[in-house]
Amino acid sequence: MSKYPKLFIPGPTHVPEDIMDALSTPQIGHRTQEISELIKSIVIDIKEVLYTTNNIYLISHAATGLWEMSLKNSARRGVLHCVNGAFSAKWVKVSESCGYSYDVIEYEWGKGVKVDDVDKMLSKGKYDVLAMVHNETSTGVMSNLDDIADLLKSKYPDILWIVDAVSSMAGVKIELDKLGIDFILSSTQKAWGLPAGFSICAVSDRMLDISKTINNKGYFFDLEVYEKYFSKFQTPSTPSIPHLFGLREVLDIIKKEGFDNRWKRHKEMRDYVIRWANSKGQSLFSEKGCHSHTITCIENTQNWDIDEIYNTLLEKGYRMDRGYGNLRGKAFRIPHMGNIYMEDLKDYINQIEGIINV
Ligand code: PLP
Secondary structure (H helix, E strand, C coil): CCCCCEEECCCCCCCCHHHHHHHCCCCCCCCCHHHHHHHHHHHHHHHHHCCCCCEEEEECCCHHHHHHHHHHCCCCCCEEEEECCHHHHHHHHHHHHHCCCEEEEECCCCCCCCHHHHHHHHCCCCCCEEEEECEECCCCEECCHHHHHHHHHHHCCCCEEEEECCCCECCECCCHHHHCCCEEEEECCCCCCCCCCCEEEEECHHHHHHHHCCCCCCCCCCHHHHHHHHCCCCCCCCCCHHHHHHHHHHHHHHHHHCHHHHHHHHHHHHHHHHHHHHHCCCEECCCCCCECCCEEEEECCCCCCHHHHHHHHHHHCEEECCCCHHHCCCEEEEECCCCCCHHHHHHHHHHHHHHHCC
């Protein structure tokens, strides 16, 4: 057994040794031909993962920084936030602390974002930015992006759409150009299956143009600065070079698996967990139609002793999730993303079975 338990928490997710090995590739200079070639190859492949020609930036900090970056380069008159869990609520705090004018559409936890609510609020004409979390990691809710895309295209083409895909990007098919998302963000410790502390975003040209009209964005989060360096396939400051080698490795794995196979596999793992939960008399915390492909949040209707399961799993070498914040013990989450494959999932569920059947 490894010194540390295998992670079955929804981030950081499990990273096997062969991927960790890629992160210990010897360092290279960050103003060299070598790094430009590495970054270029990563950018080309991420564009394929996201079905986009938008600008890809790789950034050496957690996704929380990209919440701020997305707002600093888009917010002018007002931001409309959709809040349906812990992370979408935290994003609002960024608007608040930056002093932006904003409003919130608030949902009960477990619910997805609804297009009619967004329409009703946008029709007031007060906003130029719509911010939402695609996959609420706290509740296992994945909201429908297609409906929102259709609404924005047909009625609000000038709204900049910024989307947090921290726990869905690289695990769920997101056709960026078709959807018309202006800024999508993720960090590497979830479906990308790498250690934390590194982020990815894709930015539309029109958002870059709007960014140029905004003053006092600071330096670190200014998209103009990123664009200047990425046109040479470099980063504005010294990047986390281990993460770049890690991303290269993961992208090779993703390409080998094939995109469609990857998206299908995540759905199959989701269905497997749902079938298992239902067979045990448990229910799902996420509402029908919004069950995430990368993480399942199970409502503990059977009143299992989650702490006991947690402690026993830990003795066996697995780190369980006991539920986010106030949901602890009431709804627990099973991640199926990153380097968790069907055999890992089946093994984990068998371990839980062994404990609850005693
Ligand atoms: N958004 C979502 C949906 C998340 O699940 C998380 C982290 O769990 C974050 C944002 C914050 O990511 P980071 O810790 O990389 O800043």
